Amino acid sequence: MTLFFGLVVSGIAIGLVYGLVGFSVVFTHKTTGIANFAVGNIATFAVYIVFLLYGAHLGLWGAIIVGVPATMIFALVLYVVVMRPADDASRENMLARTLGMYVLLYAITNLAMGSGQPFNFPTVLPGGGFSIRGVEISYATLTVIGITAVLVACFTLMFNFTSLGLEFQALSQNAAVARMLGVRVRRLSAVAWMAVAVILLIAGLIVAPTFLLSSDMMDAALLYAFTAASIGGITSLGGAFVGGIAIGVVTNVITGYLGGADALAIAFLMLMAFMWALPNGFFGRAHIERL
Amino acid sequence: MGGLHSRRLQLGRSPGWHRRRRLAGVLSAVACAALAVAGCGSSSPAKASASSGSGSGKKILLGITAPRTGVAGPVCSPQDNATLAWFKHVNAEGGVDGAHLAIDLRDDAYEAAKAVANAHAFISEHVAAVVGGCGSIQQPAIYPLLAKAKIPLLFPWASIQTMVKPVLPYYFTVMPLYNDQLAEAIKWAFGKYGPGSAAFVSTTIPGVQETEAQVKETVASGGGKFVAGLDAPATTADWTPLALRLKAADPEYVVLNMTSPQAASLIKAAHANGFAPKRYYIGTTVETESIFFQPIEKLLDNKLLGVTPLAAPGSSGAEECTQVLTAAKLPINAVTLWGCGTAQVVVAALKAAGSEPTGPKIVSALDAWTNEQASPMFPPLTFSESNHQGNAKVNLVGLRNGKLFEMGQLETKA
Secondary structure (H helix, E strand, C coil): CHHHHHHHHHHHHHHHHHHHHHHHHHHHHHHHCCCCCCHHHHHHHHHHHHHHHHHHHHCHHHHHHHHHHHHHHHHHHHHHHHHCCCCCCCHHHHHHHHHHHHHHHHHHHHHHHCCCCCECCCCCCCCCEEEECCEEEEHHHHHHHHHHHHHHHHHHHHHHHCHHHHHHHHHHHCHHHHHHCCCCHHHHHHHHHHHHHHHHHHHHHHHHHHHCECCCCCHHHHHHHHHHHHHHCCCCHHHHHHHHHHHHHHHHHHHHHHCCHHHHHHHHHHHHHHHHHCCCCCCCCCCCCCC | CHHHHCCCCCCCCCHHHHHHHHHHHHHHHHHHHHHHHHHHHCCCCCCCCCCCCCCCCCEEEEEEEECCCCCCHHHHHHHHHHHHHHHHHHHHCCCECCEEEEEEEEECCCCHHHHHHHHHHHHHHCCCEEECCECCCHHHHHHHHHHHCCCCEECCECCCHHHHCCCCCCEEECCCCHHHHHHHHHHHHHHHHCCCEEEEEEECCCCHHHHHHHHHHHHHHCCCEEEEEEEECCCCCCCHHHHHHHHHHCCCEEEEECCHHHHHHHHHHHHHCCCCCCCEEECCHHHHCHHHHCCCHHHHCCCEEEEECCCCCCCHHHHHHHHHHHHCCCCCCHHHHHHHHHHHHHHHHHHHCCCCCCHHHHHHHHHCCCCECCCCCCCCECCECCECECCCEEEEEEEECCEEEEEEEEECCC
């Protein structure tokens, strides 16, 4: 049973990371109506920014402090250059742009910063931990749980109790009406992209020490993150974490007992089953239109 | 957002607004085209990238299909860069018997399907040979096509038992099989440090079951105990479950048959969960790559035994390659030295095939090699119609203070 509980605990830890990336997918979807396929590579690029700053002898926390605004500027540039031109294009057009961004960011990261990768990346999380009946529980896992709890609380409060949150909701539900009501849609979209980039930077900083920093660092996590977001309900911020934990625990237990080859297949079987049984996921809401 | 925007009212717009919208549309299309080009760029061929620029006279066209992107891209691309650097050096020195080498380098992203598409392109271009390459997934997929077109597949970084035994007429390798490497390294370790319990961890590649079976048998016949056999795809996000399985089995030796970033991730996960083998991690040539051991050097705690057919960096055998790689501003490590060393063997094979080398001529020339010193990076190579694995001698290396050092020499089953 020690192995089983160890797999469950590690599944929760990695599931929270899937949840963080899934959270950014949901947040972008809630605020702009687009599922952003580039989230994984935005996270990787943001971590590379911090890594370059770290290499410039700023120290880890110095690099992060400078890296956060640098990441926001990077996200703003992405929005302005890729998403904002002809932003009245169809949803499919915008989705295709995020796919293009995924490929382009990978290529840029590989060419500009990839020589010699993967890189060892210092951890921002506390070391050590404790053991309960042979199951290692690290302070790092507890810290990630804390970070995600704070993020969910902050964003839930923001969405429900601030004018900014109301504007975001208006934007996601009907941008045209929101615009007529005085919401500055483009500025708000830019803010959403910057916020998402910071969340992704956090996710990237958590996984980089374990996954090792490379241009494809988030590729495997991206598939699980989209699955997590879908299982949680693509409109539910907290649901992304529930979905992430479900995926993390199930895949880890399967990998531990049956081998890794079955894990991805099982994850997508879960997704299919959920899409059939709960089309809106655990916490998603059905979209109802008046005819 | 886009779809919703399209429904907005467009009343009271000035004529200039419409012009700006059209301009934005054109710019957007250009940006999208640029994105598409950038996206495809990674898989497009880098034709004649080893050309010295003379452009006239005879030419020998070679194909390389290798991961430039994808899960193995970061590990493998330095190998091709090194191969190209050596070919460029050869061209600068006058080429191969006056013929300049032209290289069609195509990205396969460590995917069999893309490698097959690349092979079709090489066949239509009538390349003399497909050389280099990196990974054990792509070679079995492209070999039948190349063999049918009588194009030899030469010296990839790969270990595929089914491509060596029985002999495939158009496939040649200088890499002793990983399973043989591991078996000899286990025997050496048991002899030196005593038999013990051992676990086997592998990325899911062709032949993994055979490799595990051979490791299991070697451990048992050496007086040890095989306690776990684990594998997972290279695309696995989190290696913690396998690390926990290792911890539960608590082996004294961990035998690795993994791609290097994934092996590093596994060892990181094992360390994070409080596990390290009491004796050694035993790996193949892959684990002698600096890309594997440098990020986790401290975690390995000098407990690494690896196997390499290459001359060690800094040795006299590596001198020529080191000079060329340094001039090309490439790092000196196992991957780049392999890329350079195999390029040297390719050039020797082309020379041996005579003027205007074709696939069958190259095969005949290689089949006649007996103790041929084709490259100072490798021991003398011997091929014949019944043996296309030209090299059985390997060095066993250890890791101390971040540097590999020679611990012994092994002879694998050729």
